[in-house]
Amino acid sequence: MLSYQVEGHGLGHDMSLSSESKTENASQKDANMQWGGRFAGGPSEIMQAINASISFDKALWKQDIAGSLAHAAMLAHVGIISQEDEAAIRKGLTSIGQEIEAGRFEFSEALEDIHMNIEARLSDRIGEPGKRLHTARSRNDQVATDFRLWVRDALDGLDQQVASLMRALATRAEEHAADPMPGFTHLQTAQPVTFGHHLMAYVEMLARDRGRLADTRKRLNECPLGSAALAGTSFPIDRKMTAGLLGFDRPTANSLDSVSDRDFALEYLSALSIMAMHLSRLAEEIVIWCSSPFSFIRLSDAFTTGSSIMPQKRNPDAAELVRAKTGRITGSLVSLLTVMKGLPLAYAKDMQEDKEPVFAATDAAALSLAACDGMIRDMTANTKQMRALAGSGFSTATDIADWLVRVLKVPFRTAHHVTGRLVAKAEEKGVDLAALSLADMQAEEPGITEDIYSVLTVEASIASRTSEGGTASANVLKEAQKWLKALSPEGKSA
Structure with missing residues (x-):
């Protein structure tokens, strides 16, 4: 590898043009x-x-x-x-x-x-x-090579940032592997899960993002240099040597495609757009968790701002800005797709507009990853509040249905209907399911016994979810530790 191969992906925008x-x-x-x-x-x-x-x-x-x-x-x-x-x-x-x-x-x-x-x-x-x-070269193959090198270096830098965020999430998941919180569908209380399980969902998303970045790197790692303007060159050059010196796997195979191609940039922006969507979802949940009605977490002064008029406010601006920057990254993908969509082979000056979207998206992605990493490491979890809400909204209703199927051998659809009637009765009485009397239960299904109350606690509900990928605390702890090992310096995914 030659010197002046870029480390990281700083853009150096502080350089000024000469005006003399x-x-x-x-x-x-x-x-x-x-x-x-x-x-x-x-x-x-x-x-x-x-x-x-x-x-x-x-x-x-x-x-x-x-x-x-x-x-x-x-x-x-x-x-x-x-x-x-x-x-x-x-x-x-x-x-x-x-x-x-x-x-x-x-x-x-x-x-x-x-x-x-x-x-x-x-x-x-x-x-x-x-x-x-x-x-034996043209600016056409020269810029195609430079741009691939830049994107490759940016990929490597972002990959390490994603790995760092995954470590932060897995570390906090290990810490909260057994701490209950409400799980939601439609943002309505659904079933109890653990906070660690929820955080590990984002580890899985980011692992896929790293996979997409790695796939992009693999496909872009071919060297266009030597393709010249579009037709190749009459000089007896050694393209394999040039490719090797620059750390590419091989030369590109077709000189026309080599100077016309920006798929590597589009694929990179596509991968960043999907990743940004994941970061936006995480940021949205941080905003929700910080809000007064939830109060699941607290961010320190390092990641919040105040109000110019309301002295009590602590605004999760870092998370909100991560959420907003998704638009910039997705917009960069659409911008470059639009530039490239109607271009005949080979190079056209339209392609000069390929770099700014990539630079802007990279900056936004790097900053968003850093902000999410910081917030996850910084946040303090209010486990008491999470536990209090984990059992609300009849969140153990599915456990009644499962008990009816498992113990009384009732068909699930019948069990679902019986449980629905029990929920309606509890709602009418203004009590939790566990507060219904056995007589109330038996009025809907005579075969119900006292044993049903054993499944109506949040802890029992979580402990029962032992299926692979389920929220049982042992599962969560195992997954968190697996990822922490993989993401350690000695691990395969570091």
């Missing part, structure tokens, strides 16, 4: 030298403004340098450029990387994009060898 007119004039002249041989004049101001992408694609600088280092090494290896030229290119690119890292590099809008900015600076620094670097 003398720099712009020189840069426009350089830009014309890059592609302007058949043009008598330069682009208009409006054309230059709409055509330039350096304001955002400068985020690809590390990947662009990595790709150029690999390309130069390959060109020297096959004898297209000399070893001396390759050494000069390597030294020059390394120096340019240091300039950018230190914030000393002057980016020029007239040079359009990160590729031409770096190439022009390289030629300024080392002369003729810099002008040989672009042999």
